[in-house]
Amino acid sequence: MKAIGGYFELELSRRNDNPPGHQGIYLNSGRHAFEYILRNIGKVSQVYLPRYTCDVMLQPLNRLGINYTFYDVNRQLKLDNLPVLADTEYIVINNYFGIQDSYVADLASHYKQQAIIDNAQAWYAPALPGIKALYSPRKFFGLPDGGIAVNVPDNTDILPQDKSYDRFAHLLKRHELSPSEGYADFKTNSAKLSELPLMEMSPLTRALMANIDYDSPRDIRRRNFEYLHNSLKTSNLLEIPDIDSFSAPMVYPYLISEGENLRHKLIENEIFVATYWPNVPEWSEPGSDATYLTRHLLPLPIDQRYDISDMQRILSVINSILN
Numbered sequence: 001m002k003a004i005g006g007y008f009e010l011e012l013s014r015r016n017d018n019p020p021g022h023q024g025i026y027l028n029s030g031r032h033a034f035e036y037i038l039r040n041i042g043k044v045s046q047v048y049l050p051r052y053t054c055d056v057m058l059q060p061l062n063r064l065g066i067n068y069t070f071y072d073v074n075r076q077l078k079l080d081n082l083p084v085l086a087d088t089e090y091i092v093i094n095n096y097f098g099i100q101d102s103y104v105a106d107l108a109s110h111y112k113q114q115a116i117i118d119n120a121q122a123w124y125a126p127a128l129p130g131i132k133a134l135y136s137p138r139k140f141f142g143l144p145d146g147g148i149a150v151n152v153p154d155n156t157d158i159l160p161q162d163k164s165y166d167r168f169a170h171l172l173k174r175h176e177l178s179p180s181e182g183y184a185d186f187k188t189n190s191a192k193l194s195e196l197p198l199m200e201m202s203p204l205t206r207a208l209m210a211n212i213d214y215d216s217p218r219d220i221r222r223r224n225f226e227y228l229h230n231s232l233k234t235s236n237l238l239e240i241p242d243i244d245s246f247s248a249p250m251v252y253p254y255l256i257s258e259g260e261n262l263r264h265k266l267i268e269n270e271i272f273v274a275t276y277w278p279n280v281p282e283w284s285e286p287g288s289d290a291t292y293l294t295r296h297l298l299p300l301p302i303d304q305r306y307d308i309s310d311m312q313r314i315l316s317v318i319n320s321i322l323n
Contacts, residue, residue: 010204012211022127022135024150026201028162029193030120030136033147034092035060036198037116037132040152045088052077052290053094053118055279056194075255075289076239078103082110090114095122097253097299101246124218124247127151139250140303141212142171145193146205156200164202167192179272217304218248224302227311228252235322238297251299259296262321266298269317273298 027033034057038044044066049057051070061068071083077096085091091111095104098121108115108131117133119125123140127133127150135148144167167189173182226243229252233240238255256262266273276299284290300314 012207022148022150024127024135024148025152025154025156026206027147027149027159028145028164028196028199028201028205030134030139030147031056031059031193032196032198033134033136033149034116034118035063036149037134037152038064038066039198040155041090041132043088044090045086047090047092047116048083048085049092050094050290051284051288052096052277052280052293053092054120054277057092057118059194070283072289075237075292077293079107082107085111085114090116092116092118094118094120095125097251098122098125098249099241099246099253101125102241121250122247123250126247137209140217141209142174143205143208144168144171144189146201146209159198159200162196162199162202162205164205179270220304220306221248221250221302224306224308224311225249225252227308228254228300228302228314231315232318249302252302254298254300255293255296256298256322257296258322259298262318263298265321266314266317271301271314271317273300 025033025036027036038047038060044064046067046069047061048069048071050073052073058068060066069083071079071081071091073094074080077100083091091114093104093107093111093115095101095117098119101122104117104125105128108117108128113130115131117125117128117131119127119133120136120139123135123137130151132152133150135150137143137146137148144164145162170182170185170189173185222243229236229240229243232252232254235256236254237257238253240253263273263275275294276297277294280294281291284294302311
């Protein structure tokens with residue numbers, strides 16, 4: 001029975017009940033979107049996934065007892081050799097940093113129904129017709145959890161529904177405190193997500209997603225990305241595709257041999273750049289391209305919280321160190 005009266009809940013506008021381009025299955029994290037895909041595509045004897053990826057992608061494979069094999073991408077985030085798949089084998093293709101829409105589409109055209117596109121870093125990349133894909137909205141917006149699986153059957157009637165009201169401390173602190181003061185809560189939330197079973201997205205996260213203006217963040221990201229690229233393209237060892245070939249980036253990926261030192265200096269100046277991904281050197285050779293990318297690629301923030309003056313500050317710190 002629906003309760004009437006009492007105190008008010010968090011006020012949300014629900015302006016977008018269906019985020020553009022992502023008509024799929026709403027789940028409680030990106031890794032669970034991957035698990036949902038694996039559970040709903042029939043027999044899976046083996047999955048190929050890039051060595052340069054986050055270790056959370058192994059959790060669904062281990063839970064389901066599915067064999068996996070790593071393949072390598074080069075320093076331009078591309079495959080030198082395409083794995084040959086048997087009928088019950090699948091390949092995970094990463095849309096790195098949201099800048100590989102066109103390249104991923106070409107690979108998907110080659111592998112067809114045996115491709116699973118990891119769009120965790122590419123929220124705005126459109127789903128390809130008939131190709132399975134996963135999205136992770138919390139990498140682009142202030143959300144406690146959530147993932148979406150597309151182009152798979154809807155079997156959510158057998159799933160319990162998650163509850164996320166206890167995963168907001170880091171999001172709330174980020175409004176009123178410094179990032180470092182909420183970082184422990186962010187890590188705690190990440191640990192909670194790793195322990196959760198596969199569930200349907202919580203009503204609260206779904207309502208928060210419906211509250212987002214998706215158009216403005218896309219435009220801001222593209223503007224900031226282009227501004228940084230105009231200044232850094234000559235020193236960036238990563239060949240950036242034409243900006244018109246992808247929808248909207250997650251970060252500006254800046255690959256430079258001085259990356260490790262520059263990362264420390266940026267963080268000292270409270271410009272926080274993540275490491276994608278610290279687990280990679282553990283399962284890679286020291287001189288491998290995957291290890292090089294992990295140590296030297298700097299994902300510079302370009303998201304909707306920042307304007308051109310913030311991009312100028314990032315460039316000022318970089319230039320003070322490199323020049």
